[in-house]
Amino acid sequence: MDNPRIDEAALARLLDGWCTDARESLHRQLAAALTALISSGELPPGTLLPSERALASTLAVSRGTLVTAYTTLRSLGLLDSRQGSGTRVRGVSQPRLPGSATRLNPLSGTADRSIADLSSAALPGQDWVAEVVGSVSPDDLRRWVRGHGYHPAGLPALRAAIARHCTEDGLVSAPDQVLVTSGSQQALQLIATAMLAPGDEVLVEDPTNWGALDAFRDRGARLRTIPLRDDGVDADVLVRLLRSRRPRLLYLAPTVHNPVGVNLRPALAKVIAGAVAETGTALIEDLSSVDTLFTGPPPPSMATLAPDAAVLSIGSLSKLFWGGLRVGWIRSTVDFVKQLVTYRSSADMGSSVPSQLAALRLLEYVPRARRTRASQLRAGYEWTAELLSTHLPDWEWVEPDGGASLWVRLPEGNALAVAEAARRGGVLITPGSVFSATDGQLDRVRVSFAAGPDTVLEGVQRLAGVWRTRRRLR
Numbered sequence: 001m002d003n004p005r006i007d008e009a010a011l012a013r014l015l016d017g018w019c020t021d022a023r024e025s026l027h028r029q030l031a032a033a034l035t036a037l038i039s040s041g042e043l044p045p046g047t048l049l050p051s052e053r054a055l056a057s058t059l060a061v062s063r064g065t066l067v068t069a070y071t072t073l074r075s076l077g078l079l080d081s082r083q084g085s086g087t088r089v090r091g092v093s094q095p096r097l098p099g100s101a102t103r104l105n106p107l108s109g110t111a112d113r114s115i116a117d118l119s120s121a122a123l124p125g126q127d128w129v130a131e132v133v134g135s136v137s138p139d140d141l142r143r144w145v146r147g148h149g150y151h152p153a154g155l156p157a158l159r160a161a162i163a164r165h166c167t168e169d170g171l172v173s174a175p176d177q178v179l180v181t182s183g184s185q186q187a188l189q190l191i192a193t194a195m196l197a198p199g200d201e202v203l204v205e206d207p208t209n210w211g212a213l214d215a216f217r218d219r220g221a222r223l224r225t226i227p228l229r230d231d232g233v234d235a236d237v238l239v240r241l242l243r244s245r246r247p248r249l250l251y252l253a254p255t256v257h258n259p260v261g262v263n264l265r266p267a268l269a270k271v272i273a274g275a276v277a278e279t280g281t282a283l284i285e286d287l288s289s290v291d292t293l294f295t296g297p298p299p300p301s302m303a304t305l306a307p308d309a310a311v312l313s314i315g316s317l318s319k320l321f322w323g324g325l326r327v328g329w330i331r332s333t334v335d336f337v338k339q340l341v342t343y344r345s346s347a348d349m350g351s352s353v354p355s356q357l358a359a360l361r362l363l364e365y366v367p368r369a370r371r372t373r374a375s376q377l378r379a380g381y382e383w384t385a386e387l388l389s390t391h392l393p394d395w396e397w398v399e400p401d402g403g404a405s406l407w408v409r410l411p412e413g414n415a416l417a418v419a420e421a422a423r424r425g426g427v428l429i430t431p432g433s434v435f436s437a438t439d440g441q442l443d444r445v446r447v448s449f450a451a452g453p454d455t456v457l458e459g460v461q462r463l464a465g466v467w468r469t470r471r472r473l474r
Contacts, residue, residue: 125322154180261400
């Protein structure tokens with residue numbers, strides 16, 4: 001078996017946050033971070049590391065910094081370099097989780113208030129949500145406490161309420177078509193577990209939701225990408241791949257695409273729905289961002305456009321009300337929901353009953369919550385766009401239909417290096433490769449405005465300073 005190899009993009013993701021101490025030299029911090037990865041087993045023995053020049057460029061440091069860090073590790077017996085063969089890990093392997101060598105946690109953020117965090121698009125809860133959640137009384141819980149508390153499909157009343165919610169949005173649904181989950185990420189994991197075997201092919205957009213990539217990779221799926229255009233996924237390429245490849249799954253985020261923020265245009269949606277029905281491919285439509293729309297009402301669900309196709313629609317209350325609720329759902333056919341309940345039973349036996357009771361009450365406030373979110377996010381987008389236009393006029397982005405971030409195209413440079421330089425300049429942004437199944441999107445970064453106007457102002461001003469410095473040094 002060939003020794004593993006890690007490229008500079010994947011290693012940079014593992015090194016996320018390596019430079020945290022302004023008092024310590026860069027080469028010492030880098031050597032310490034690499035030592036930690038080797039000791040933990042995330043860089044197993046025999047792993048071929050990127051060249052000094054390539055990794056230095058990606059991390060936005062001098063080649064001398066890389067040379068010194070690698071030399072330090074060679075002196076400790078952790079690396080071995082040979083002319084013509086590159087640099088390999090010699091460390092002792094430790095147990096590690098499958099897939100950990102390519103995983104990144106974009107929600108990690110920072111607790112350092114001196115850092116302007118524009119990396120996370122996770123929204124804070126709406127203030128009045130606490131009152132509604134707090135209105136769940138002991139009497140409301142008592143009837144459920146008398147039972148065992150395990151409801152793998154979800155509380156019947158909540159399933160019925162979610163079915164009504166879907167129907168009001170145009171997707172006619174019955175309670176037994178709904179499976180309550182602990183958020184949209186668990187919904188993705190359940191579907192992947194139920195439907196995928198190692199080697200199965202999954203079509204995904206490029207870029208796409210990092211959580212979906214993790215779920216499919218965990219099952220050993222082969223990911224094939226479809227390019228994303230300004231008006232949504234490239235339907236011509238997608239239809240051709242559906243007909244020629246016959247993949248096991250197709251994953252789309254047709255409404256407020258993550259991370260780009262655009263809606264799939266109706267004409268393209270109809271074409272794709274027809275091809276899904278024709279080929280019999282199972283479609284996951286991720287609607288977990290639908291409640292961040294600020295340009296109008298939700299467009300028709302793909303399940304509505306392809307009523308006879310195998311469509312699994314994912315929803316969530318996290319972005320509308322509060323992520324701490326951990327309440328989401330899968331809407332599909334009755335038979336498929338029954339199959340998923342079986343897998344759910346072996347996972348965690350069901351979501352929190354108190355959270356479900358709170359969700360049941362919150363669903364009564366959807367219109368109010370959507371109006372508030374749309375107003376907040378529209379203002380956040382306009383403020384961020386104005387700041388970027390003023391301070392970084394050569395940065396470009398697609399105008400979103402919703403969401404809490406901008407998908408920005410850099411005029412030059414590598415997004416990984418720009419993100420690392422930004423971190424050292426006191427601002428966090430997310431490089432585009434995090435959202436790519438192929439480690440692409442190296443000319444893109446995601447800039448979030450979820451943290452509020454003051455943080456965005458400080459962050460953009462720092463970004464502009466970092467950008468000016470990089471240009472002077474080129």
